[in-house]
Amino acid sequence: MYSQGLNQPTEASADSPEQARFQARIDAEDKIEPNDWMPDAYRRTLIRQISQHAHSEIVGMLPEGNWITRAPSLRRKAALLAKVQDEGGHGLYLYAAAETLGVTREELVDQLLSGKAKYSSIFNYPTLSWADIGAIGWLVDGAAIMNQIPLCRCSYGPYARAMIRVCKEESFHQRQGYEIMLTLSRGTEAQKAMAQDALNRWWWPCLMMFGPPDSASQHSDTSMQWKIKRFTNDGLRQKFIDATVPQGHFLGLTFPDPALRQDPETGHWQHGEIDWAEFKTVVAGGGFQATDRLEARRKAHDEGAWVREAALAYAAKRQARKTAA
Amino acid sequence: MNRLALARADDALILGHRLSEWCGHAPALEEDLALANIALDLIGQARSLYTLAGAATGHDEDHLAYLRDERAFTNLLLVERPNGDFAVTITRQFLYSAYIDPYWRSIAATQSPLAPIAAKAAKESAYHLRHAAEWLIRLGDGTAESHRRAQTALTQLWPYTDELFDPITPDDIAVPRETWDTTVNAVLAEATLTRPDPKWQHRGGRLGTHTEHLGHLLAEMQSLHRSNPGATW
Numbered sequence: 435m436y437s438q439g440l441n442q443p444t445e446a447s448a449d450s451p452e453q454a455r456f457q458a459r460i461d462a463e464d465k466i467e468p469n470d471w472m473p474d475a476y477r478r479t480l481i482r483q484i485s486q487h488a489h490s491e492i493v494g495m496l497p498e499g500n501w502i503t504r505a506p507s508l509r510r511k512a513a514l515l516a517k518v519q520d521e522g523g524h525g526l527y528l529y530a531a532a533e534t535l536g537v538t539r540e541e542l543v544d545q546l547l548s549g550k551a552k553y554s555s556i557f558n559y560p561t562l563s564w565a566d567i568g569a570i571g572w573l574v575d576g577a578a579i580m581n582q583i584p585l586c587r588c589s590y591g592p593y594a595r596a597m598i599r600v601c602k603e604e605s606f607h608q609r610q611g612y613e614i615m616l617t618l619s620r621g622t623e624a625q626k627a628m629a630q631d632a633l634n635r636w637w638w639p640c641l642m643m644f645g646p647p648d649s650a651s652q653h654s655d656t657s658m659q660w661k662i663k664r665f666t667n668d669g670l671r672q673k674f675i676d677a678t679v680p681q682g683h684f685l686g687l688t689f690p691d692p693a694l695r696q697d698p699e700t701g702h703w704q705h706g707e708i709d710w711a712e713f714k715t716v717v718a719g720g721g722f723q724a725t726d727r728l729e730a731r732r733k734a735h736d737e738g739a740w741v742r743e744a745a746l747a748y749a750a751k752r753q754a755r756k757t758a759a
Numbered sequence: 760m761n762r763l764a765l766a767r768a769d770d771a772l773i774l775g776h777r778l779s780e781w782c783g784h785a786p787a788l789e790e791d792l793a794l795a796n797i798a799l800d801l802i803g804q805a806r807s808l809y810t811l812a813g814a815a816t817g818h819d820e821d822h823l824a825y826l827r828d829e830r831a832f833t834n835l836l837l838v839e840r841p842n843g844d845f846a847v848t849i850t851r852q853f854l855y856s857a858y859i860d861p862y863w864r865s866i867a868a869t870q871s872p873l874a875p876i877a878a879k880a881a882k883e884s885a886y887h888l889r890h891a892a893e894w895l896i897r898l899g900d901g902t903a904e905s906h907r908r909a910q911t912a913l914t915q916l917w918p919y920t921d922e923l924f925d926p927i928t929p930d931d932i933a934v935p936r937e938t939w940d941t942t943v944n945a946v947l948a949e950a951t952l953t954r955p956d957p958k959w960q961h962r963g964g965r966l967g968t969h970t971e972h973l974g975h976l977l978a979e980m981q982s983l984h985r986s987n988p989g990a991t992w
Contacts, residue, residue: 492788503779504983508772508802511802519792522791529788730783740902741786744901745901
């Protein structure tokens with residue numbers, strides 16, 4: 435899972451023959467590969483976006499990991515563990531995709547741990563009940579898919595190819611999450627209440643995953659021109675709402691938005707005012723669980739340092755023995 | 760109740776649960792994936808074994824996993840030991856896998872009702888053993904600190920290894936001690952670790968006499984299931 439939502443400032447491209455050729459290839463839907471010429475700003479934008487995506491996968495393991503040891507059946511326990519493992523796998527190959535742009539995983543991890551790099555702020559919300567595991571799969575992964583499907587056609591080859599696999603797995607997660615919600619909403623009164631409470635808490639943060647409204651977003655143009663991004667925040671948000679509201683109604687749940695209504699002419703679901711002040715607070719690091727999330731990552735990193743050192747030392751010894759032999 | 764299947768299921772579930780506690784907190788991303796993978800194999804084994812164990816009495820896997828108290832669990836003490844640092848987790852996995860891998864292969868070749876489950880489990884345990892052995896060698900022969908931690912883990916866990924060799928039921932098979940010794944001694948030698956020689960060995964898991972750790976593990980694992988009696992998940 436992952437969300438975009440953080441529009442990156444990018445420089446306007448200067449005119450040069452390389453730049454013109456580069457843009458022509460993008461316009462022709464050619465893929466840009468690691469050894470190809472690319473503008474510095476394109477490289478920087480991609481490093482930021484791909485690494486944020488990777489960080490989000492890694493931090494995203496924590497809220498769901500919170501329920502692995504308490505999953506209510508062995509089948510659910512195995513499915514959740516496999517899902518969280520998938521997120522780790524996404525992180526791994528996204529870091530690898532970012533490395534093709536000339537950074538190391540270590541540098542990127544340092545940026546996450548030092549607080550310099552961002553990750554999707556959705557993971558700074560807490561998972562308080564088992565239904566949150568369903569809601570995350572259904573809504574958070576559902577929103578992520580809306581963002582990510584277009585990235586399968588991103589102009590940068592390694593990212594686009596990674597996203598094809600990520601999207602396949604995410605859509606499986608999304609169905610799995612919805613199936614948890616369906617089971618709960620057809621279950622006992624306590625389970626139904628759990629499902630409704632989870633929807634109430636996750637709905638608005640999920641709408642925020644698509645980022646600020648287009649009217650307030652100044653940075654999309656270059657990303658659009660470079661075909662890193664293909665749809666606007668509001669466009670993707672609308673697509674998500676239109677797909678999700680009928681699913682929620684099928685569950686017999688209500689959305690925590692009294693203004694939610696379907697436009698009879700366009701068929702689109704219109705939503706109430708999003709609390710952008712909350713979004714800004716969470717993006718700026720003031721998320722409910724933000725301190726805990728980073729602390730958990732730092733702790734794992736610090737406590738694992740001796741293990742990584744041992745692995746390096748052993749590899750060096752082995753190499754030396756081989757050379758001596 | 761098939762006591763043999765039940766005890767082997769308990770081993771797999773409790774160890775799988777312990778490994779799942781690492782998820783998101785491992786020393787490297789690759790190990791997050793590997794430990795989760797092993798945990799998944801073990802939980803899968805537990806599910807098949809519980810289904811077999813409860814078939815005669817009509818108890819399903821979740822009943823056996825979630826609705827028994829600690830005195831009814833018959834897992835090895837070794838597998839309930841807390842994760843500790845990475846060296847403890849790897850050493851625990853290694854000592855267990857070095858026994859259970861030949862065990863699954865042997866029982867797979869018999870007429871035991873466990874044989875079909877064992878045939879699949881043997882493929883998984885071979886990988887678990889290789890993964891743990893490779894790490895134990897890296898840790899033992901890595902840095903001074905990793906060597907110290909690995910040796911400490913080995914010394915702490917060794918008194919729980921004799922229990923591995925106790926047959927669970929009269930018709931259970933036993934892996935010869937020499938088989939396990941050969942595997943373990945070879946890896947310890949390569950890891951430059953010293954085989955401990957403790958003055959005592961702990962037993963009790965097979966009779967439901969556990970260390971204090973198991974109760975906490977079960978309290979966490981069973982809490983949601985038990986707080987919603989009769990619910991379907």
